[in-house]
Amino acid sequence: xxxxxxxxxxxxxxxxxxxxxxxxxxxxxxxxxxxxxxxxxxxxxxxxxxxxxxxxxxxxxxxxxxxxxxxxxxxxxxxxxxxxxxxxxxxxxxxxxxxxxxxxxxxxxxxxxxxxxxxxxxxx
Numbered sequence: 001x002x003x004x005x006x007x008x009x010x011x012x013x014x015x016x017x018x019x020x021x022x023x024x025x026x027x028x029x030x031x032x033x034x035x036x037x038x039x040x041x042x043x044x045x046x047x048x049x050x051x052x053x054x055x056x057x058x059x060x061x062x063x064x065x066x067x068x069x070x071x072x073x074x075x076x077x078x079x080x081x082x083x084x085x086x087x088x089x090x091x092x093x094x095x096x097x098x099x100x101x102x103x104x105x106x107x108x109x110x111x112x113x114x115x116x117x118x119x120x121x122x123x124x
Contacts, residue, residue: 038111060103067095
């Protein structure tokens with residue numbers, strides 16, 4: 001365990017995932033950039049982030065549930081492989097990856113749309 005460090009983890013991921021590692025890292029960086037860009041646009045426009053966050057949470061939860069339901073087909077195992085609660089918990093944790101990607105994309109799109117709307121005027 002003393003040799004287990006971030007460099008070792010990188011090489012394990014690189015060997016196990018191959019070219020997919022770089023594609024997924026690029027997607028993760030693009031989604032992170034979208035979140036930061038959308039949040040900064042909302043802040044500059046003086047708009048709250050409540051609606052984009054709510055939309056992202058709802059759509060992300062639905063996407064996670066759908067991917068968890070499709071987990072046997074996604075991982076190429078039969079439904080008989082799910083024998084205990086830990087199997088279902090791992091399926092949900094694995095489904096959080098695409099669910100979080102969908103949520104990040106929805107937040108980016110919703111925040112950019114909310115930031116581009118005309119600000120509300122208050123009655124004098």
